[in-house]
Amino acid sequence: MNVTQANNxxxxxxxxxxxxxxxxxxxxxxxxxxxxPGPGEILxxxxxxxxxxxxxxxxxxxxxxxMPQPGEVMPAAAxxxxxxxxxxxxxxxxxxxxxxxxxxxxxxxxxxxWKLHPEHVPESTALGILGMPGMTAxxxxxxxxxxxxxxxxxxxxxxxxVGSMVGQIAQxxxxxxxxxxxxxxxxxxxxxxxxxxxxxNYRKQDVGARLKELAPNGVDVxxxxxxxxxxxxxxxxxxxxxxxxxxxxxxxxxxxxxDAPPGPNLGALxxxxxxxxxxIVYDYEHRREEFMREVLPWHxxxxxxxxxxxxxxxxxxxxxxxxxxxxxxxxKTLVRLPW
Amino acid sequence: MNVTQANNxxxxxxxxxxxxxxxxxxxxxxxxxxxxPGPGEILxxxxxxxxxxxxxxxxxxxxxxxMPQPGEVMPAAAxxxxxxxxxxxxxxxxxxxxxxxxxxxxxxxxxxxWKLHPEHVPESTALGILGMPGMTAxxxxxxxxxxxxxxxxxxxxxxxxVGSMVGQIAQxxxxxxxxxxxxxxxxxxxxxxxxxxxxxNYRKQDVGARLKELAPNGVDVxxxxxxxxxxxxxxxxxxxxxxxxxxxxxxxxxxxxxDAPPGPNLGALxxxxxxxxxxIVYDYEHRREEFMREVLPWHxxxxxxxxxxxxxxxxxxxxxxxxxxxxxxxxKTLVRLPW
Numbered sequence: 001m002n003v004t005q006a007n008n009x010x011x012x013x014x015x016x017x018x019x020x021x022x023x024x025x026x027x028x029x030x031x032x033x034x035x036x037p038g039p040g041e042i043l044x045x046x047x048x049x050x051x052x053x054x055x056x057x058x059x060x061x062x063x064x065x066x067m068p069q070p071g072e073v074m075p076a077a078a079x080x081x082x083x084x085x086x087x088x089x090x091x092x093x094x095x096x097x098x099x100x101x102x103x104x105x106x107x108x109x110x111x112x113x114w115k116l117h118p119e120h121v122p123e124s125t126a127l128g129i130l131g132m133p134g135m136t137a138x139x140x141x142x143x144x145x146x147x148x149x150x151x152x153x154x155x156x157x158x159x160x161x162v163g164s165m166v167g168q169i170a171q172x173x174x175x176x177x178x179x180x181x182x183x184x185x186x187x188x189x190x191x192x193x194x195x196x197x198x199x200x201n202y203r204k205q206d207v208g209a210r211l212k213e214l215a216p217n218g219v220d221v222x223x224x225x226x227x228x229x230x231x232x233x234x235x236x237x238x239x240x241x242x243x244x245x246x247x248x249x250x251x252x253x254x255x256x257x258x259d260a261p262p263g264p265n266l267g268a269l270x271x272x273x274x275x276x277x278x279x280i281v282y283d284y285e286h287r288r289e290e291f292m293r294e295v296l297p298w299h300x301x302x303x304x305x306x307x308x309x310x311x312x313x314x315x316x317x318x319x320x321x322x323x324x325x326x327x328x329x330x331x332k333t334l335v336r337l338p339w
Numbered sequence: 340m341n342v343t344q345a346n347n348x349x350x351x352x353x354x355x356x357x358x359x360x361x362x363x364x365x366x367x368x369x370x371x372x373x374x375x376p377g378p379g380e381i382l383x384x385x386x387x388x389x390x391x392x393x394x395x396x397x398x399x400x401x402x403x404x405x406m407p408q409p410g411e412v413m414p415a416a417a418x419x420x421x422x423x424x425x426x427x428x429x430x431x432x433x434x435x436x437x438x439x440x441x442x443x444x445x446x447x448x449x450x451x452x453w454k455l456h457p458e459h460v461p462e463s464t465a466l467g468i469l470g471m472p473g474m475t476a477x478x479x480x481x482x483x484x485x486x487x488x489x490x491x492x493x494x495x496x497x498x499x500x501v502g503s504m505v506g507q508i509a510q511x512x513x514x515x516x517x518x519x520x521x522x523x524x525x526x527x528x529x530x531x532x533x534x535x536x537x538x539x540n541y542r543k544q545d546v547g548a549r550l551k552e553l554a555p556n557g558v559d560v561x562x563x564x565x566x567x568x569x570x571x572x573x574x575x576x577x578x579x580x581x582x583x584x585x586x587x588x589x590x591x592x593x594x595x596x597x598d599a600p601p602g603p604n605l606g607a608l609x610x611x612x613x614x615x616x617x618x619i620v621y622d623y624e625h626r627r628e629e630f631m632r633e634v635l636p637w638h639x640x641x642x643x644x645x646x647x648x649x650x651x652x653x654x655x656x657x658x659x660x661x662x663x664x665x666x667x668x669x670x671k672t673l674v675r676l677p678w
Binding site: 057062063064227231236248251254260261262263264265266267269270271273274275276277278280283 | 402403602
C-alpha cells in the first residue's frame with residue numbers, strides 16, 4: 001500500500017461542549033496525511049480508537065492533564081500499526097498502543113507507546129481489560145486500596161472496562177464483588193458473565209437499601225468510577241466498613257457540569273475510620289509487566305468476561321463518544337477503523 | 340472532709356441546642372452527692388472540667404459516640420481526686436482523668452480512667468497538651484499523617500490544644516508548621532510562643548493567597564480541626580502538595596448546624612494524589628505511654644507553649660462552653676473547681 005498518498009480523517013474539537021457533548025461540538029476534517037516521521041518518530045495508522053470518559057474532564061479544564069483547545073484533534077489512545085519507523089524501539093508492522101487522538105494516521109515520538117503482546121486477543125483488549133482500564137483496576141485495588149482476601153468491593157459503572165475488571169480481579173484475589181450499573185441488561189451481564197456476587201441497578205433499585213442487605217457491615221472498598229449521588233450515598237450513608245477505602249477513579253457524573261459540584265460531607269468517615277484516596281493509572285506505567293504477568297493468564301484461560309461497544313469508521317467516532325457520555329454504551333467503547 | 344454530706348452540682352442538658360448553644364440550653368442542678376461507690380467503682384471530686392468542641396457533635400447526634408439526652412449531665416472529661424475507691428487500680432488521693440460529665444462529684448467504674456503523671460504540671464495539662472488533645476495531635480501526625488521531617492503541616496484552630504500541639508510536635512520532628520487562627524492575638528501567640536513558622540488570621544487575611552505565598556508547592560499535611568470553608572479551600576484550591584494528606588480531626592464549623600453541609604468536591608485530589616483520612620484518638624489509648632515518653636520531656640524542658648482559658652466554678656461551665664463554641668476562647672478551655 002502506498003501510504004504516501006493517504007488521506008487522514010481527523011475528529012476535531014469544533015467548540016468546547018457545554019454540558020453533555022453533542023456531535024455538533026466536533027467536526028470531521030480530511031486532508032493528506034503527513035507520512036514522513038522525523039528522527040525518533042513513528043508513523044502509524046490507527047486500527048482501534050479508544051473512547052474514554054476522562055477525556056470529557058480534559059475538555060472541562062478540571063483534569064490535571066492538559067486541556068485540549070478548539071481546532072485540535074480530540075484526544076484518544078489507539079491500537080495502531082507502525083507504517084514507518086525512525087525509532088529503534090519500533091519496527092514496521094508492529095502493533096502498538098499510543099496516544100494518537102481520533103484520527104486515522106498519526107506521527108508520534110512514541111515516548112509512551114508500547115507494543116501489544118501476542119495474547120492481546122482480540123487486539124482491542126489492549127485498550128480495555130488488558131490496557132489502561134485493566135491496569136487502573138489492578139493497581140487501584142492492589143496499591144491504592146490494598147485489597148485483601150475476604151473483603152467486599154463495591155464498584156460503580158460495573159459493566160465498563162474498569163468496573164468489570166475491578167470485580168473480576170477482586171474475585172480472583174478472594175474478595176467479594178458488588179457492582180452498580182444502569183440497566184437490567186448490564187446488571188445481568190455483570191452477575192452472569194463477569195460473575196460478580198451481586199449487581200444493583202441504580203436506576204430502578206434503592207441503592208442504599210440494597211447495600212444494607214448485601215453488605216450489612218459496609219463495604220471495605222468502594223471503587224468509585226462515577227462520583228455524584230452514589231459517592232454521597234456511600235460516604236454519608238454509612239455504607240463503609242471499618243477502615244473502608246473510597247478509591248476515587250472517575251467522576252463521570254460531573255465531567256459535563258460547568259462547575260464542580262460539592263462533595264459528600266466527610267464527617268461520617270470518623271466513625272468508620274474511612275479513607276478517601278485517588279488512584280492514577282499513569283503512576284503505575286512502569287509496572288505494566290507485573291500487571292500483564294498476573295492478568296494475562298486469566299484472560300488466556302478464558303476467565304475474564306469483557307464486553308465491547310464498537311462503532312465502525314471514524315465518521316462514527318463523535319456520535320459514539322456522545323453515547324458514552326450519556327451512559328448509553330455497554331462495555332469498553334471503541335471505534336474500529338475499516339482496514 | 341466529710342464527703343458523705345456534700346452536695347453535687349451538675350450541669351444538665353435542659354434541651355438540645357438548635358444552632359450555637361446558649362446558656363438556656365443548660366441548667367444547674369444541685370442535690371446531695373451519691374457517695375457510696377459500688378464494687379469496682381470509685382468516688383471522685385472533680386478539680387478541672389474539660390470543655391471540648393466534639394461534645395457539640397454528640398449533641399447533634401452526628402458523632403459516632405452516644406448522643407446525650409435532655410435531663411442528663413453534660414458529657415465532659417475531668418481531672419478529679421479519688422475520695423473513695425473500691426477499685427484495685429486506684430487509691431484515695433489519686434489524681435485521675437476520667438469521664439465525669441460537668442459535675443462536682445461522680446461515681447465511676449473507672450474503666451477508662453488513668454492516673455496523672457507527677458509531671459502533669461499544672462495538672463490541667465492532663466486535659467490539654469498532655470492529655471486527649473495532645474495525643475490527638477501526636478498520633479494524628481505520627482500514624483494517620485505519617486509525617487516526615489522536612490514536610491509542611493497546615494493546622495486550623497492553631498491556638499487550641501490540638502492545633503498548638505500539632506505545630507509544636509511537627510517542629511520537634513523537623514517539619515514546618517503553618518497555623519490558622521481567628522484573631523491577631525491568637526496568631527501572635529502561635530508564632531511567638533508556639534513558634535510556628537507562620538500563622539494566618541482567617542478573619543482578616545486571604546487564606547488562599549497567603550497559602551500560595553507560604554507553601555507555593557502545597558502543604559504535605561492539612562490537619563483539619565474545623566471543617567467548613569477552610570476544608571473546601573485546601574481540598575479544592577489545590578493547596579495540597581503531591582501525596583498530601585488531609586487529616587480529619589474536628590468539624591467544629593458544622594457541629595451546630597441542623598444538617599451536615601456538603602463537603603468539598605474531591606476531583607482536585609486526583610492531581611495531587613491527595614488522601615483524606617480521619618484520626619481518632621481513642622484508637623491510640625493503648626499507646627498513651629509511648630506518647631508520654633516522647634512528649635513529656637519536651638514539656639518538662641519548657642519547650643511546649645500552651646494557653647489555657649479558665650472559668651472558675653461550675654456555675655460558669657455552661658457559659659464557658661458556649662464561648663468555646665463561638666470561638667471566643669483562647670487555648671484549652673477549662674472550668675476550675677474551687678477546692
